Amino acid sequence: xxxxxxxxxxxxxxxxxxxxxxxxxxxxxxxxxxxxxxxxxxxxxxxxxxxxxxxxxxxxxxxxxxxxxxxxxxxxxxxxxxxxxxxxxxxxxxxxxxxxxxxxxxxxxxxxxxxxxxxxxxxxxxxxxxxxxxxxxxxxxxxxxxxxxxxxxxxxxxxxxxxxxxxxxxxxxxxxxxxxxxxxxxx
Amino acid sequence: xxxxxxxxxxxxxxxxxxxxxxxxxxxxxxxxxxxxxxxxxxxxxxxxxxxxxxxxxxxxxxxxxxxxxxxxxxxxxxxxxxxxxxxxxxxxxxxxxxxxxxxxxxxxxxxxxxxxxxxxxxxxxxxxxxxxxxxxxxxxxxxxxxxxxxxxxxxxxxxxxxxxxxxxxxxxxxxxxxxxxxxxxxxxxxxxxxxxxxxxxxxxxxxxxxxxxxxxxxxxxxxxxxxxxxxxxxxxxxxxxxxxxxxxxxxxxxxxxxxxxxxxxxxxxxxxxxxxxxxx
Numbered sequence: 001x002x003x004x005x006x007x008x009x010x011x012x013x014x015x016x017x018x019x020x021x022x023x024x025x026x027x028x029x030x031x032x033x034x035x036x037x038x039x040x041x042x043x044x045x046x047x048x049x050x051x052x053x054x055x056x057x058x059x060x061x062x063x064x065x066x067x068x069x070x071x072x073x074x075x076x077x078x079x080x081x082x083x084x085x086x087x088x089x090x091x092x093x094x095x096x097x098x099x100x101x102x103x104x105x106x107x108x109x110x111x112x113x114x115x116x117x118x119x120x121x122x123x124x125x126x127x128x129x130x131x132x133x134x135x136x137x138x139x140x141x142x143x144x145x146x147x148x149x150x151x152x153x154x155x156x157x158x159x160x161x162x163x164x165x166x167x168x169x170x171x172x173x174x175x176x177x178x179x180x181x182x183x184x185x186x187x
Numbered sequence: 188x189x190x191x192x193x194x195x196x197x198x199x200x201x202x203x204x205x206x207x208x209x210x211x212x213x214x215x216x217x218x219x220x221x222x223x224x225x226x227x228x229x230x231x232x233x234x235x236x237x238x239x240x241x242x243x244x245x246x247x248x249x250x251x252x253x254x255x256x257x258x259x260x261x262x263x264x265x266x267x268x269x270x271x272x273x274x275x276x277x278x279x280x281x282x283x284x285x286x287x288x289x290x291x292x293x294x295x296x297x298x299x300x301x302x303x304x305x306x307x308x309x310x311x312x313x314x315x316x317x318x319x320x321x322x323x324x325x326x327x328x329x330x331x332x333x334x335x336x337x338x339x340x341x342x343x344x345x346x347x348x349x350x351x352x353x354x355x356x357x358x359x360x361x362x363x364x365x366x367x368x369x370x371x372x373x374x375x376x377x378x379x380x381x382x383x384x385x386x387x388x389x390x391x392x393x394x395x396x397x398x399x400x401x402x403x404x405x406x407x408x409x410x411x412x413x414x415x416x417x418x419x420x421x422x423x424x425x426x427x428x429x430x431x432x433x434x435x436x437x438x439x440x441x442x443x444x445x446x447x448x449x450x451x452x453x454x455x456x457x458x459x460x461x462x463x464x465x466x467x
Contacts (some may be wrong), residue, residue, distance in 0.1 A: 004369050004373045005369065007322075007326070007365065007369045008366050008369055008370075010326075010363070011326065011329070011362050011365040011366050011369075012366070014329045014330065014333055014358075014362065015329070015358060015359070015362035016353070018329065018332055018333050018336060018354070018358040019339060019355060019358070021333065021336035021340055022336065022346070022351045022354060022355055024345055024351075037420055041268075042221055067333035071384055092414060099457070102450070102454075103450075103454065104343070106446075106447065106450040106451075107341065107342050107343065108343065109438065109442060109446055109447065109450075110282060110283065110342065110443060110447065111280050111282070111283050111342040111343065111344060112280070112435060112436075112437050112438045113282040113437065113438055113440060113442065113443035114281045114282050114438075114440050115281075115282050115285075115440045115443065115444075116282030116283060116285065116286050116439045116443065117443075117447065118286055120447045120448065120451060121286060122455065122465070123451050124447070124450070124451050127451060127454040127455055128454070130458050131454070131457065131458055131461065133464060134458060134465065135461065137461075138461055138465060141465065186199075
């Protein structure tokens with residue numbers, strides 16, 4: 001491939017990327033800073049999937065697995081395990097959404113801040129990229145059955161704590177903002 | 188100049204007049220003054236080049252230099268219009284703007300330096316030099332626009348519909364310029380290169396029809412795509428511009444200083460746990 005082909009190819013790719021970036025995205029979970037309103041922090045779903053953490057933890061627990069292996073026929077146990085993995089996969093996807101919402105909160109705070117640290121922003125971007133790669137790998141391992149379901153407990157617990165802390169922090173932000181800018185932000 | 192070229196030339200000028208009419212009717216100059224200047228420069232260049240063709244002849248040296256001057260002038264003003272597009276609407280978000288303008292400035296300086304060095308290294312000939320510079324400036328414009336849109340999307344700062352139309356039009360014309368100029372440059376520096384060498388004057392009569400064919404074809408493609416871009420802009424300005432949105436209410440600086448490191452720390456912990464999950 002010569003220089004001419006490369007330049008033309010890159011131009012075509014960029015010409016495809018720019019219109020794609022120009023398409024406005026309006027998803028229910030997407031919080032757009034330009035459409036920011038006083039109750040945004042409250043309406044943003046930070047940990048929607050985490051709400052089912054207790055049920056999922058129970059379903060994925062080692063005790064449940066052992067009970068199945070001991071009391072059900074091998075075929076039923078195998079089928080149940082497959083279904084549990086499917087549930088775990090869906091839950092993992094839900095956690096990904098929760099994680100995205102939490103990082104989006106970070107970006108909203110940055111966008112609405114009068115000062116932004118280049119180091120902090122770069123770090124968050126890198127963490128998000130790293131998460132995306134690791135998440136894909138975990139999902140792959142779960143799909144191939146190489147990941148013990150019990151280990152998901154650590155993950156869900158961590159997201160839950162993060163969500164709880166951020167929710168508390170956002171309440172503080174709202175309270176702080178309401179104090180500084182009466183009537184515009186906060187309750 | 189053949190009939191098709193003549194038709195396209197006057198059609199383009201007509202489009203430019205309509206575009207300028209829309210721009211001033213919608214008072215775009217109050218919101219995006221450099222884009223308004225860009226449309227005026229396009230019209231002025233179009234009329235200027237046509238008058239040069241009429242007075243000095245299409246194949247004259249004056250027309251040749253007038254054409255290339257107009258191409259490079261409009262590319263330079265287009266760059267300013269892109270810079271204005273970057274600044275518009277983003278400046279209100281002081282923290283992000285402070286971050287973004289540095290990134291875009293560094294990127295622009297690097298791309299302009301690359302364009303200059305790329306054009307500088309070309310063999311003699313205004314056409315080769317101009318084609319290279321025009322191509323690289325168009326390429327730089329698309330990259331800067333893409334980076335700007337990436338940053339805006341990342342922070343959820345959407346563009347207004349008319350800004351999106353301006354960006355789409357600029358991107359389209361730049362992409363066509365990059366592709367067309369790359370092919371033209373390859374031909375100029377390839378088998379048509381003797382056309383630019385006085386030592387190869389004996390080959391000029393044989394090369395002349397081919398040079399004319401390349402220029403005619405490129406001119407037709409360029410003018411059609413240019414009119415398409417102007418059509419996008421005219422369509423965007425068919426309605427009055429929306430009232431300027433209120434400046435966003437920013438959070439106290441302490442909120443970011445306190446929360447951002449905390450968020451990043453938790454995200455890092457989360458990634459560490461994912462790594463643990465993947466360990467055999």
